[in-house]
Amino acid sequence: MTEALTDAARAGELQTLLGNGWTKATDRDAIEKTYKFRNFIEAFGFMSRAALHAEKLNHHPEWSNVYNKVVVTLITHDVDGLSKLDVKLAQIMDRLRES
Numbered sequence: 001m002t003e004a005l006t007d008a009a010r011a012g013e014l015q016t017l018l019g020n021g022w023t024k025a026t027d028r029d030a031i032e033k034t035y036k037f038r039n040f041i042e043a044f045g046f047m048s049r050a051a052l053h054a055e056k057l058n059h060h061p062e063w064s065n066v067y068n069k070v071v072v073t074l075i076t077h078d079v080d081g082l083s084k085l086d087v088k089l090a091q092i093m094d095r096l097r098e099s
């Protein structure tokens, strides 16, 4: 069972993500980011690569795509809030975005 994000991780890794384009959702304990790409193929390529990581982690994003934009929300449904899996997937997505 995944556990809620610790206070230490909230002060550490989570703050780093919040300085890197992620924002806290206003209505629940989740983080959100909009990635913008040059075109649909690049956006969809990002989603395909992120999907493989999500499946491997058994941790899945809430997301949507319109043309060159991918809007991502990360939350751990099992704890109804953030866990270290959300931090991990956010870090992976940011890394994929740069590659």
Ligand SMILES: C[C@H](O)[C@H](O)[C@H]1CNC2=NC(N)=NC(=O)C2=N1
Residues within 6 Å of the ligand: 058, 059, 060, 061, 075, 076, 077, 078, 079
């Ligand atoms: C049964 C399965 O392991 C769970 O439903 C997993 C799948 N993917 C998940 N993804 C997310 N974002 N949160 C979860 O709690 C979650 N739980």
